[in-house]
Amino acid sequence: MKETVKLISAEGFEFVIDREAAMVSQTIRSMLTSPGGFSESKDGVVTFPDISTTVLEKICQYFYWSLQYSRGKETEFHIEPELTLELMMAANYLHT
Amino acid sequence: MAHVPDIKLIRTDTTLDLSQKAEKGMDCTKPTLRILTFSREVFGIGSEGIVHHCLAMAMYIRVKRMKTTYFIQCDPTETVLDVKQKMFALIEQPVSNQRLILMSTEEVLEDSKSLAEQKVENDAVVALTLRKDDNEFEDVNIPQPTDFSIS
Numbered sequence: 001m002k003e004t005v006k007l008i009s010a011e012g013f014e015f016v017i018d019r020e021a022a023m024v025s026q027t028i029r030s031m032l033t034s035p036g037g038f039s040e041s042k043d044g045v046v047t048f049p050d051i052s053t054t055v056l057e058k059i060c061q062y063f064y065w066s067l068q069y070s071r072g073k074e075t076e077f078h079i080e081p082e083l084t085l086e087l088m089m090a091a092n093y094l095h096t
Numbered sequence: 097m098a099h100v101p102d103i104k105l106i107r108t109d110t111t112l113d114l115s116q117k118a119e120k121g122m123d124c125t126k127p128t129l130r131i132l133t134f135s136r137e138v139f140g141i142g143s144e145g146i147v148h149h150c151l152a153m154a155m156y157i158r159v160k161r162m163k164t165t166y167f168i169q170c171d172p173t174e175t176v177l178d179v180k181q182k183m184f185a186l187i188e189q190p191v192s193n194q195r196l197i198l199m200s201t202e203e204v205l206e207d208s209k210s211l212a213e214q215k216v217e218n219d220a221v222v223a224l225t226l227r228k229d230d231n232e233f234e235d236v237n238i239p240q241p242t243d244f245s246i247s
Contacts, residue, residue, distance in 0.1 A: 004186065009241070011163075011241040012163060013164070013241060014164040014165070015165045016165070017167040018167065021167065035230065057158075057165065063155045068155075089198065
């Protein structure tokens with residue numbers, strides 16, 4: 001099984017992240033692990049036509065921040081105010 | 097985005113609580129065992145391999161070229177060459193054909209130096225350029241998404 005997964009934004013920008021980071025999201029976790037259900041579980045590529053590049057990058061940064069946090073490194077996660085609404089909608093969808 | 101709860105504190109208390117009960121002769125052996133196994137798996141207690149893995153996750157950098165961003169886990173003590181080897185695993189471009197440039201200072205990173213020495217910090221953006229056919233390196237190419245949001 002591949003160690004990395006690729007997330008693709010609305011504008012077609014690609015983010016290659018570690019599988020363990022992507023698994024922070026319950027939605028992506030089930031896409032990647034469900035047997036035979038999603039084609040995503042085979043290829044490790046997930047497309048998000050509704051998530052803009054800026055927001056998707058912020059989400060990936062959050063995944064890594066979350067991993068670091070769970071390992072005891074407590075830093076702040078900065079969110080630009082103008083991103084907040086879009087980010088919350090994406091977070092709701094991703095169960096993050 | 098929800099805050100990750102501090103599981104560690106809860107875990108310690110619960111484990112202690114249950115082992116105390118076990119000492120008093122109460123039948124709590126199984127839950128205690130399960131929680132201990134859980135904490136060993138999740139937090140690397142009693143396993144040096146996992147502890148080492150935690151240290152390696154000290155930071156990440158964002159390596160960008162064209163429309164792709166690679167999130168690379170690394171440690172400040174690792175050299176730029178180490179990072180290029182990780183990139184090799186992803187893009188199958190030999191180390192000698194890669195050039196990494198720290199975007200905040202626009203400095204070309206040297207293979208032999210560590211990330212810390214060259215002020216590459218957590219969450220840093222690093223541009224990747226590849227060697228072209230004429231043996232020169234291409235220019236930095238990181239496009240920005242034009243629209244803030246497509247709806």
